[in-house]
Amino acid sequence: MKAGIVGLPNVGKSTLFNCLSNAKAQSANFPFCTIEPNIGVVNVPDPRLEKLEQLVSPERVQPATVDIVDIAGLVKGASKGEGLGNQFLGNIRECNAIIHVLRCFDNDNIVHVDGSVNPIRDKETIDIELQLKDLETVEKRLEKAKKTAKTGNKEAQVEAGLLERIKDALLQAKSARTVVPQNNDEEILMESFQLITTKPVLYVCNVDESAAATGNKYVDQVRELVKDENAEVMFLAVGTEADITELETYEERQMFLEDLGLKEPGASALIRGAYKLLNLQTYFTAGVKEVRAWTINIGDTAPQAAGVIHTDFEKGFIRAEVIAYDDYVTFGTEAKVKEAGKLRVEGKEYIVKDGDVMHFRFNV
Secondary structure (H helix, E strand, O other): OEEEEEOOOOHHHHHHHHHHOOOOOOOOOOOOOOOEEEEEEEOOHHHHHHHHHHHHOOOOEEEEEEEEOOOOOOOOOHHHHHHHHHHHHHHHOOOEEEEEEEEEEOOOOOOOOOOOOHHHHHHHHHHHHHHHHHHHHHHHHHHHHHHHOOOHHHHHHHHHHHHHHHHHHOOOOOOOHOOOOHHHHHHHHHHHHOOOHHHHEEEEEEEOOOOOOOOOOOHHHHHHHHHOOOOOOEEOOHHHHHHHHOOOOHHHHHHHHHHHHOOHHHHHHHHHHHHHHEEEEEEEEOOOOOOEEEEEEEEEHHHHHHHHHHHHHOEEEEEEEEEEEHHOOOHOOHHHHHOOOOOOOOOOOOEEEOEEEEEEEEEO
């Protein structure tokens, strides 16, 4: 699962990527510094994993991860191929969710591609280009669906109706995600269209150090603008976060954060936000060899969760032995959990809960 970092040139995308992944993508004070997308595999911070490590003392610990992609900056006309438009739009189409970075700080020493700081205008520039590209896709599909619908094909009629509603929204400068599917058939169709503006979005307001703990007027403007958009908004002092990651010791980093009025790096909150944005959750396996966080979709069943470990686990699934995370912490060991009657045996219909500690029985 990939979350793509997008935005205009010079808003802090590559610096943010470096904070998240320590991959050291090139970042500089000129447009199109990033041309090829950089990909970083980022650990998802989870204090529950640390607690399980303390209780079990395993040989190794494996956190959950998310792929973060740093994509080239976009400019006006990208939908028609301006700048690196076609490449940018192709890269973003491959991502499952969008982290949209907006410049929300004043600094005369850092060039803005449009000459002034205005996150509302910047957001609209990106949105319009994505919407125009989706409109191109929708119009092509709609023409084909209408032809087939004329033959009496019911599926094509449903598709044409949905595409008409999406087209209307796009023509009003609204993203496709604002069109709500009316039934399961439309939900499946919507997903099959693979439109860029249906992808979930997390807006990251890049603020200066003085606004790291509180935000600023620009952040307030963004929140007001997207309140009806079903999107998340957070703010982050990206340059300051980059400075924090350069500090050598945990103690130094914590002192820096405390001086800013922060409890944890904003990058950690952002990674968890991206994980949530992708509709993901975590279950754990815990043994002396390994304590590990496994990534699954919210709503996955026990066999589907088992299949993340190995496809044979799903094919030959018999049952899952499940301990709620809180019960594991309360009793301290698996043996004591069993003694207390808190270990549950669940079957194929069980919907896995975030934080479950699981052991699977299977036979292939």
